[in-house]
Amino acid sequence: MSATAQSSLPASLYIVATPIGNLDDMTPRAINTLKAVDIIACEDTRTSGKLLNHFNIDSKTWAYHEHNSEIQTPKIIEMIQQGHPVALISDAGTPLISDPGFQLVQAAHNAGVKVVPIAGVSAVITALSVAGLPSDKFSFLGFLPAKTHGRQKQLQTYKERSETLIFYEAPHRILACLEDMAVVFGNERPITYCRELTKTFETVVKTTVGDLLAFVKNDNNQQKGEIVLVVGGDTHQEQSDDLTAHDDLLLxxxxxxxxxxxxxxxxxxxxxxKNALYQRLLQLQQAD
Structure with missing residues (x-):
């Protein structure tokens, strides 16, 4: 469909989630939306082209990535204002999650353009769902810095966070990342390693940071593919905050x-x- 054709969809910006591996995760709504829009803004038109060809989607594609977003954003908003529905997709998963798109969505809101979510797969939620770690409160922290100094410095700021922490990591940095986590978080911090989710060589391992480091180090295959790390929060702080609940027992x-x-x-x-309870006991003694 050309950008000059009249679509049956309202002229809005559609944020369309695509599979992170298994093409069967593509929803019928996503397929129908991409077929109906006048333009599909893609992070990489060649990568997205394979997906679109698979589902016989022939809508016009525009490249939209971090290097051209300043130029493309106003063009896309103008197209929508002229009556053309536009979809945004990333290479895989839900757009804007460590992928381009924030600038475009923000511009759409500022211009009064309706933004419509076409929900689907996200690697963050997929990993959390199988991690076996608390999911009532979590933080997605994206990619850590590439250099050791910056990575350890940032990990230090997360060390005492009590919620579950979710990171993306590149395969060529996974060993260095786990080494730094062992230094900062300690070898015993619980972690779930999620690699190549929904794909042929999917790997989900719930273990500790120290054991995971050894596992990945001893298997070169684990140093390939898309990786999500789900790290347990620091429970010591939670225990310290709730020590008064045990005062009757301690007394x-x-x-x-x-x-x-x-x-x-x-x-x-x-x-x-034991150390936390010991300190609380001393406080109770002093109170007496």
């Missing part, structure tokens, strides 16, 4: 035991770290 144990023994027994009973 009772103090009647018969020393602070040290009371802390050890309370740790066995509650699962809270």
């Amino acid at each position: 009772r144990l103090l009647q018969d035991l020393s602070v040290k023994k009371a802390a050890a027994l309370a740790s066995d009973i509650t699962g809270v770290k």
